[in-house]
Structures are given as C-alpha cells and as structure tokens.
Amino acid sequence: MLGIPQEDRPQIHVWSEAIAKGLGFGKQDPAVAQHLQSFAEYTSQLVANKRVEPSDDLISQLIAIEEEGNRLNEDELISMITLLIFAGHETTSNLIATGSYLLLTHPEQLKKNLNLVPSAVEELLRYNGPATSSGPRYATQDTELDGQLIQKGDVVIPLLKSANRDEQQFTDPKELDIERKIKRHLAFGHGIHMCLGAPLARVEGDVAFTTLLRQLPDIQLSVSQEEIHWHSALSSQGLASLPVKF
Numbered sequence: 648m649l650g651i652p653q654e655d656r657p658q659i660h661v662w663s664e665a666i667a668k669g670l671g672f673g674k675q676d677p678a679v680a681q682h683l684q685s686f687a688e689y690t691s692q693l694v695a696n697k698r699v700e701p702s703d704d705l706i707s708q709l710i711a712i713e714e715e716g717n718r719l720n721e722d723e724l725i726s727m728i729t730l731l732i733f734a735g736h737e738t739t740s741n742l743i744a745t746g747s748y749l750l751l752t753h754p755e756q757l758k759k760n761l762n763l764v765p766s767a768v769e770e771l772l773r774y775n776g777p778a779t780s781s782g783p784r785y786a787t788q789d790t791e792l793d794g795q796l797i798q799k800g801d802v803v804i805p806l807l808k809s810a811n812r813d814e815q816q817f818t819d820p821k822e823l824d825i826e827r828k829i830k831r832h833l834a835f836g837h838g839i840h841m842c843l844g845a846p847l848a849r850v851e852g853d854v855a856f857t858t859l860l861r862q863l864p865d866i867q868l869s870v871s872q873e874e875i876h877w878h879s880a881l882s883s884q885g886l887a888s889l890p891v892k893f
C-alpha cells in the first residue's frame with residue numbers, strides 16, 4: 648500500500664524495532680537518535696525517487712498532494728511518511744507475535760472455532776495490546792481524578808493498558824476470553840489522534856491468526872513460558888522472539 652521496495656524491508660524492520668524499544672517520554676538515547684536520522688534520510692531519498700518515478704501507492708499520492716501546493720509542506724510530508732512506515736510496522740508485528748503467544752499459552756481458547764478470530768483480535772488488543780500508552784495530551788481544564796488534581800495545561804499520558812483492564816468496564820479484566828463481547832477498548836487510542844491504521848491492523852491480525860491456526864493446527868511453544876522475553880518501553884511492548892514447533 649505504501650510503496651516500500653521489498654528489498655528495503657529488513658532494514659526498516661531494524662530501524663522500527665530500535666526506535667520502538669528506545670522511544671520513551673524524556674528518553675534521549677544517541678543510538679536511537681542515529682536510527683531516527685537514518686530512517687528520515689531513507690524516507691527523503693524514497694520521496695526523491697518517487698517524485699521522478701511515481702507509482703500507484705500511498706506515498707506517491709502524498710507527494711502529489713505536497714506538490715499541489717498549500718496542504719502539506721516537505722517537512723510534514725517526510726514526517727508523515729516516516730510515521731506511516733514506522734507506526735504500522737512494529738505495532739502490528741507485536742500484535743501478531745504477542746497474540747500468538749497468548750493463544751498458545753491459553754490452549755483452551757485455541758480450540759474455539761476460527762470464526763471467532765475477529766473477536767479474538769479485539770480481545771488480544773484489549774488484554775495486552777502492543778501500545779501501552781497513547782500520545783501525550785494536555786488538560787484543557789482543571790480536573791480531579793481519583794483525588795489527584797490535574798491542572799489546566801498539564802501533560803497527561805494515558806496508560807491504555809491500564810484503561811483496558813478497568814474493572815468498571817470489563818468483567819474479570821485480567822482474564823483472556825476471546826468470546827468477550829467488547830463494546831470498546833483503548834488499544835488504538837481515542838479521539839482525533841486515534842490510530843489511523845486501526846482498520847488495517849485489524850485485518851492484518853485477522854489474516855495472520857486465521858492463516859497460522861488453519862495451516863499449523865498443532866503449533867505450540869518450543870520453550871517454557873519462563874524463557875520468553877518481553878521487551879517493554881513506556882509506550883510499547885513486544886516479544887524478543889517466539890520459538891515454536893509444529
């Protein structure tokens with residue numbers, strides 16, 4: 648959809664992973680800054696190439712909008728494209744990896760029928776979604792929350808994972824139940840900055856889990872649960888690797 652050449656994808660994976668691990672509020676890691684810089688340089692070159700040879704993809708369409716004049720300038724274009732490449736990559740990979748891990752470690756859920764996969768995707772997003780916090784927000788008015796005064800103008804960092812386990816919203820929130828009827832959750836954030844790629848991520852999760860479970864019905868972990876390592880940053884979480892046998 649975006650128009651990223653196939654051969655560039657392994658490098659993009661390296662950048663996305665490094666950035667996702669290293670990003671955090673107030674964190675300034677020189678190695679991450681270097682990856683960000685290289686990523687932005689890559690995007691600039693990609694844009695330069697597509698200006699000369701546009702094709703039927705989203706990046707070429709954004710370039711056309713920028714070239715039209717006053718809706719998007721070059722900095723915004725590069726930043727938007729870098730965000731689109733990054734935001735859609737690490738998060739969805741993490742949903743597929745952690746979702747597979749959760750399904751493999753809750754085998755009673757796996758036995759349920761594959762038509763439940765769309766509802767399983769929602770539950771996996773709620774239960775342990777890849778994004779643990781949304782982008783920061785600013786309080787527009789003084790607000791008291793659970794005895795804590797949040798003053799107008801304060802920065803607030805909503806913890807999505809906590810909201811998604813709110814016992815006032817969900818029965819037995821710490822239980823994974825792929826048949827749960829979820830009215831809404833916050834795994835994709837909320838409001839005007841809610842995830843632009845949510846419908847795509849849902850489809851990707853649906854296709855990935857359905858294919859995996861259909862093709863490899865006997866799939867199981869090949870190591871103990873204790874040997875699975877999580878990497879957690881303030882705003883994201885995922886698995887270092889997921890060894891399986893089938």
Ligand code: HEM
Pocket residue numbers: 730731734735736738739742776777778780781782783807834835836837838839840841842843844845847848
């Ligand atoms: C399971 C996969 C994904 C998760 C859990 C996820 C989660 C999020 C979250 C929590 C936000 C911040 C929302 C907020 O601050 O309220 C966000 C923003 C965003 N996401 Fe995703 N995302 C996923 C996949 C994708 C994909 C596939 C794309 C695009 C190809 C994408 C593009 C974006 C963009 C462009 C934004 C910024 C929106 C804005 O600031 O207006 N995401 N995502």
